[in-house]
Amino acid sequence: MQTKITFDRRSFLKASALAGGGFMLGFNFFAGCTSPEKEVQSIPKEWFDVNAYLKIADNGLVTIMSPNPEIGQGVKTSMPMVVAEELDVPWKMVVVEQAPLAPNSFKRQVAGGSQSLRQSWEALRMAGGTARKMLVEAAAQKWQVPAAECTTDAGQVKHEASGKSIGYGEVASAAALLEVPETVELKDPKDFKLLGKAIHNVDNKKIVTGQPLFGIDVKKEGMLIAMAAFPPAFGMKLKSVDDTATKAMPGILHVVNLDDFVAVVGKTTWEVKKGRDALKVEWEADDPLESTADQDELLTAALGRKTDEPARRDGNPEQVFSSAAKVFERTYKAPYWAHNTMEPMNFFADVRETEAILEGPIQTPEGTRRRLAKELGMEEENISIMLTRMGGGFGRRLYGDFVFEAAFISRAIKAPVKLIYTREDDMTKGLYRPYLTSTYRAAIGENGELLAFHVRGAGMNGRAVRQDNFPAGAMTHYLAESHVEPSKVTTAAWRAPGHNYVGFAEQAYLEELAHELGKDPVAFRIELLEQAKNAPIGELIYEPDRFIGVIKLAAEKAGWDTPKPGVFKGFAAYYSHNSYVAEVAEVVMKNDKPVIQKIYCGVDCGIVVNKSGAETxxxxxxxxxxxxxxxxxxxxxxxxxxxxxxHNYQLIRMMQVPDVEVHFVESTISPTGLGEPALPPAGGAIANALSAAIGRRLYVQPFAEALKAPLAEG
Amino acid sequence: MANYTLDVNGKKSQVEVSEDTPLLWVLRDHLELFGTKYGCGIGQCGACTVHLDGNAIRSCSFPVSAVADKKITTIEGLSADGTHPVQKAWMEVDVPQCGYCQAGQIMTASAFLAQNPNPTDAEIEQAMHGNICRCGTYLRIKKAVKAASQ
Structure with missing residues (x-):
C-alpha cells in the first residue's frame, strides 16, 4: 500500500537543471504535509524557502544536503537516508554535504528536543519520492511507455515488459525539464530497503583523521583570539579593572571592558589566557551571595507549601488523602549539573559597520541571529551565521550568550575574533540543570489498593515536576504541584530537560511503591497502564499500548521474572520526546561494593531509521x-x-560503564527522536537495582556519595 | 620567547613561543594542526592526546620546552589517509557521535596497542581511563580497540 500525498509544491519543491547535465531538486526540510492548510499559511510561496536539495549528476551520483545542526545526534546521516530511501538509490551512490548556510535559506534550524527527524520525516520522504517520480516520468517519455508500467530499483528506472532499464543519471537532465508533480506516492514502510539498516556516520573519516570540523577549529584571515574574565560568582558584577600587567604582556593587543565581562584579545590562545589570568578585576555584589546549603533550606520549605494553582488536578485528591488508611511518602533530590560539552563554548565573529559574519557551534542559529540583529542594530539579512560541527550540545548550545560576547568583542576592537572559553569558564559560568527536589505521595486504602497520587516539586530556577507523566491518566485522584524558587544561579535546558530528574525520582518512587503494595514493579506498571488505556482520566499524553510494549520487551529480554543468583534488578519505564524507553538494570556485588553490570533497553521510537545511529x-x-x-x-x-x-566534577569513564543491550519495537509509525529519551529512565533503573543490592533506598543524586556510607546489615 | 625546532609528524618546524606554551597550543595556533583538541587544559580528559616518542601524552600539560628534541605524532600524522588499524576500526565500529574527543581516544588507543597488541578488557579499560567521552561512546570505543588488536 502506498501513501498518496498532495502538497503545495510551489512552497516546497523546485526543480532545475544542473550546469553540465543533471537534475537538482530543492526542497524544504520542514515542510510537513500532515496539516497542509497550516503549512500553506506559514510558508511563504517563495523560492528562498528551499532549504535543502538533492542533486543527481549525469553519472548517477546523488548529493543530498543536510542543513540541520549536527551535535552528535546523527541527523547528518539519518536525514539524508530518508531521502535516499524514497529516491530508491543505494547508499554508496549518495554523498552528504553540509549546507552552504546562506543567511536567508534556512528555516527552523534547531537541534533540540529530539525533534529533528520527527519534524522533517514527511518532507524528506516527499523530496525523495518526487525526484523518483520525475526520473520515472523522464524514462517513460524516452521509451514512450506509460510511467505506471515503470519501476525503480537501486538508482535505475526499469520497464519490465520491454526489459529496458536506465540509470538515474542518464535521465536526470530530462527530468529537470519536467513539471514538478502535484502528488507523489510514498513507499509502504514494509518495502523500505535502506531505512532500518546500520549506516555509519558520514563524517567518520573526517573525524578519525582529525580534520578541522568544529567551531574551535575555525581560523580566518586576520583573526584574533579572545578570552574573557567573567564574574566569579552569580550575583556579582564588575567594579573595576586594572589591566596594566596584562597590557604589558607579549601578544596582548586589546583589553576591552564590556560592562558584564572583560575581554582580553591577542594573537595566540596561550598568550591571551595568561593575559586574561593576569587581569586584576574587582567584583561586587549588591545582595548576599547564594549557596547550595541555603537553597536546600528554601527548597525544603517550598516542599511544605501547597500551591494555589496545581499543575494538574484530577478528581478530589485532597479528600482521598485525608481519609486514606495509609499515606506512603518519599522525597528525592538532585544537584545542579553542568553541560560540559567536550568542546568548550567558542564562536567566531567579524562585526563590521553594516554587516556581521559569524561562525561556530550553535543549536539555534535562526533565533540567535534574530536577537543579534536587535543587539547590533543591524538588519537580519546583513548577519550570517555559519554552522560548524558541534563538540556536543546537550542543550548548552541552545543559548547564544557566547555568540553575543564574540560579536560585542569584535565590534569593540573592529577585527575578526574567535572567543574561546576555558573549561573553567565553561563549567563555572552557569546555565545548569536546575537543583531539584520533589515529594511523592500515594494514598493507600485498607486493602492495600492505590487510591490517589500526589507529587509536589520544587526547583531553583526550574521545575521538578512533569505533571502529565504516567501515572497521571491512570489515577482517578491525582495532584501535581510545582514550586520554582528564583535564584541568580542561571539554569537551562539540559539533555531531556525536567525528565532527566523526574526519570529518576518518579521511577524510583514507583518501584518502591510497588514493593510497598506487595506487587511486582513490572506488573504494577502494566496494571496502571491498562487502567489508563481502558478508562483514561484527564489528558493522556502517552499511548498506553506503546508504553506497555516497551515494558514487556525490556522485561522479556532481561528475563525479569527469572531470578539470577547474585544479581539485583531494577526497572524503569519512561516516555519523553515522543519516544518510549524501558530499562532493566542489573547490579552485582564485587568486594562488598555494588557494580552496575548490565542494562537492557526496550525502545519504541517508531520506525528505526539508522540502526547504528539509533543504537548508539x-x-x-x-x-x-x-x-x-x-x-x-x-x-x-x-x-x-x-x-x-x-578533577572535581566527575564524568563517567570507561571502566564504570556497564554493558548495554538495546532492543527496538518493530514499528511502522513515523519516527520520533532518540537523542534524549533513553537518558531519563537510566537514573531510575540504577537507583532501583542499587537499592536492591545494598538493602536501602537511594533518594539523593549523585548515588556514589550515598554509596560511600556503610552497607546495611545482612 | 625562544625558538624551538619541533619534529611533528616527521616534519621539522620552527616556532617562536614562550617556553611555557603547552604543546597543544603550539600545534593548534602555530602549526595549524587542529585535530588535537582542547578539552580541560589540566590533563583530565584526554582530548589533547598526542604521541611523544611513541608514548601517549596530554599535550595540554607538556610545555614546548620539554618536547623540542622528541618525535611528536598527532592524529594528522597517525596515517596519511585514515588507514591506521585503529582509525579503520573506529570507522568499522562506527564509534563517533559528536566526534570531538575521538582524536584523543584514537591516539591513546594506538599508543597503547603498540605496546600491548593483545590486551584484555580490563587492560583496555585501564588504558582508556584518562579519556572522557561526554556522548558516552565508551562501549564502541572498547569494541574498536579490540577490533584493532586482532
Whole structure:
C-alpha cells in the first residue's frame, strides 16, 4: 500500500537543471504535509524557502544536503537516508554535504528536543519520492511507455515488459525539464530497503583523521583570539579593572571592558589566557551571595507549601488523602549539573559597520541571529551565521550568550575574533540543570489498593515536576504541584530537560511503591497502564499500548521474572520526546561494593531509521544518565561553583560503564527522536537495582556519595 | 620567547613561543594542526592526546620546552589517509557521535596497542581511563580497540 500525498509544491519543491547535465531538486526540510492548510499559511510561496536539495549528476551520483545542526545526534546521516530511501538509490551512490548556510535559506534550524527527524520525516520522504517520480516520468517519455508500467530499483528506472532499464543519471537532465508533480506516492514502510539498516556516520573519516570540523577549529584571515574574565560568582558584577600587567604582556593587543565581562584579545590562545589570568578585576555584589546549603533550606520549605494553582488536578485528591488508611511518602533530590560539552563554548565573529559574519557551534542559529540583529542594530539579512560541527550540545548550545560576547568583542576592537572559553569558564559560568527536589505521595486504602497520587516539586530556577507523566491518566485522584524558587544561579535546558530528574525520582518512587503494595514493579506498571488505556482520566499524553510494549520487551529480554543468583534488578519505564524507553538494570556485588553490570533497553521510537545511529544514541543516553546519576554534581558556595574542571566534577569513564543491550519495537509509525529519551529512565533503573543490592533506598543524586556510607546489615 | 625546532609528524618546524606554551597550543595556533583538541587544559580528559616518542601524552600539560628534541605524532600524522588499524576500526565500529574527543581516544588507543597488541578488557579499560567521552561512546570505543588488536 502506498501513501498518496498532495502538497503545495510551489512552497516546497523546485526543480532545475544542473550546469553540465543533471537534475537538482530543492526542497524544504520542514515542510510537513500532515496539516497542509497550516503549512500553506506559514510558508511563504517563495523560492528562498528551499532549504535543502538533492542533486543527481549525469553519472548517477546523488548529493543530498543536510542543513540541520549536527551535535552528535546523527541527523547528518539519518536525514539524508530518508531521502535516499524514497529516491530508491543505494547508499554508496549518495554523498552528504553540509549546507552552504546562506543567511536567508534556512528555516527552523534547531537541534533540540529530539525533534529533528520527527519534524522533517514527511518532507524528506516527499523530496525523495518526487525526484523518483520525475526520473520515472523522464524514462517513460524516452521509451514512450506509460510511467505506471515503470519501476525503480537501486538508482535505475526499469520497464519490465520491454526489459529496458536506465540509470538515474542518464535521465536526470530530462527530468529537470519536467513539471514538478502535484502528488507523489510514498513507499509502504514494509518495502523500505535502506531505512532500518546500520549506516555509519558520514563524517567518520573526517573525524578519525582529525580534520578541522568544529567551531574551535575555525581560523580566518586576520583573526584574533579572545578570552574573557567573567564574574566569579552569580550575583556579582564588575567594579573595576586594572589591566596594566596584562597590557604589558607579549601578544596582548586589546583589553576591552564590556560592562558584564572583560575581554582580553591577542594573537595566540596561550598568550591571551595568561593575559586574561593576569587581569586584576574587582567584583561586587549588591545582595548576599547564594549557596547550595541555603537553597536546600528554601527548597525544603517550598516542599511544605501547597500551591494555589496545581499543575494538574484530577478528581478530589485532597479528600482521598485525608481519609486514606495509609499515606506512603518519599522525597528525592538532585544537584545542579553542568553541560560540559567536550568542546568548550567558542564562536567566531567579524562585526563590521553594516554587516556581521559569524561562525561556530550553535543549536539555534535562526533565533540567535534574530536577537543579534536587535543587539547590533543591524538588519537580519546583513548577519550570517555559519554552522560548524558541534563538540556536543546537550542543550548548552541552545543559548547564544557566547555568540553575543564574540560579536560585542569584535565590534569593540573592529577585527575578526574567535572567543574561546576555558573549561573553567565553561563549567563555572552557569546555565545548569536546575537543583531539584520533589515529594511523592500515594494514598493507600485498607486493602492495600492505590487510591490517589500526589507529587509536589520544587526547583531553583526550574521545575521538578512533569505533571502529565504516567501515572497521571491512570489515577482517578491525582495532584501535581510545582514550586520554582528564583535564584541568580542561571539554569537551562539540559539533555531531556525536567525528565532527566523526574526519570529518576518518579521511577524510583514507583518501584518502591510497588514493593510497598506487595506487587511486582513490572506488573504494577502494566496494571496502571491498562487502567489508563481502558478508562483514561484527564489528558493522556502517552499511548498506553506503546508504553506497555516497551515494558514487556525490556522485561522479556532481561528475563525479569527469572531470578539470577547474585544479581539485583531494577526497572524503569519512561516516555519523553515522543519516544518510549524501558530499562532493566542489573547490579552485582564485587568486594562488598555494588557494580552496575548490565542494562537492557526496550525502545519504541517508531520506525528505526539508522540502526547504528539509533543504537548508539540509546546506549550513549543510558551511559550519560548513569554517569550523571552516579557521579556528577555541581554545588554553589558564596555564589560560585565549587567545581571548576574535571578533577572535581566527575564524568563517567570507561571502566564504570556497564554493558548495554538495546532492543527496538518493530514499528511502522513515523519516527520520533532518540537523542534524549533513553537518558531519563537510566537514573531510575540504577537507583532501583542499587537499592536492591545494598538493602536501602537511594533518594539523593549523585548515588556514589550515598554509596560511600556503610552497607546495611545482612 | 625562544625558538624551538619541533619534529611533528616527521616534519621539522620552527616556532617562536614562550617556553611555557603547552604543546597543544603550539600545534593548534602555530602549526595549524587542529585535530588535537582542547578539552580541560589540566590533563583530565584526554582530548589533547598526542604521541611523544611513541608514548601517549596530554599535550595540554607538556610545555614546548620539554618536547623540542622528541618525535611528536598527532592524529594528522597517525596515517596519511585514515588507514591506521585503529582509525579503520573506529570507522568499522562506527564509534563517533559528536566526534570531538575521538582524536584523543584514537591516539591513546594506538599508543597503547603498540605496546600491548593483545590486551584484555580490563587492560583496555585501564588504558582508556584518562579519556572522557561526554556522548558516552565508551562501549564502541572498547569494541574498536579490540577490533584493532586482532
Amino acid at each position: 544514541q540509546v546506549v550513549g543516553g543510558v551511559i550519560d544518565g548513569i554517569g550523571h546519576s552516579m557521579y556528577s554534581a555541581l554545588t554553589i558556595k558564596d555564589g560560585a561553583s565549587e567545581q571548576q574542571n574535571f
